Amino acid sequence: LGRPTYLGNEITQSVDFSIKTPPAIGLIQVWQLETRLDEFLENSKNYSSLNFKTFDTKKGRKGLLNYTIWDYTFTTSDAEIHSLEAFFDDKPYMYRISLYVKSKDYGPEVRKIFDEMVNSVSVK
Numbered sequence: 001l002g003r004p005t006y007l008g009n010e011i012t013q014s015v016d017f018s019i020k021t022p023p024a025i026g027l028i029q030v031w032q033l034e035t036r037l038d039e040f041l042e043n044s045k046n047y048s049s050l051n052f053k054t055f056d057t058k059k060g061r062k063g064l065l066n067y068t069i070w071d072y073t074f075t076t077s078d079a080e081i082h083s084l085e086a087f088f089d090d091k092p093y094m095y096r097i098s099l100y101v102k103s104k105d106y107g108p109e110v111r112k113i114f115d116e117m118v119n120s121v122s123v124k
Contacts, residue, residue, distance in 0.1 A: 022109065099117075
């Protein structure tokens with residue numbers, strides 16, 4: 001884990017992390033949203049500069065929190081990237097977990113790491 005940074009009004013905390021095997025990077029953030037989470041996510045997807053090759057959305061609930069999972073791929077100048085993101089709704093806060101890995105390195109072990117991170121979330 002990196003050191004927490006405070007990025008401003010909307011993103012109140014952000015921590016970067018990396019995984020050695022398979023090589024991946026990610027972040028954990030706390031946001032204070034001024035809109036509903038569904039609206040925020042729809043706008044984020046629509047205004048993204050990424051050209052998505054694949055995009056899947058799944059909704060769930062963990063304890064008292066509703067969440068949305070994004071599972072998508074996009075291409076950079078270097079490689080195709082597989083991204084997994086979880087967005088937990090704790091109005092007005094949103095907790096985000098994002099994991100990015102080159103598609104060639106993506107496999108069940110990456111998904112297992114991400115799912116364990118999502119399942120570890122609890123808000124008191």
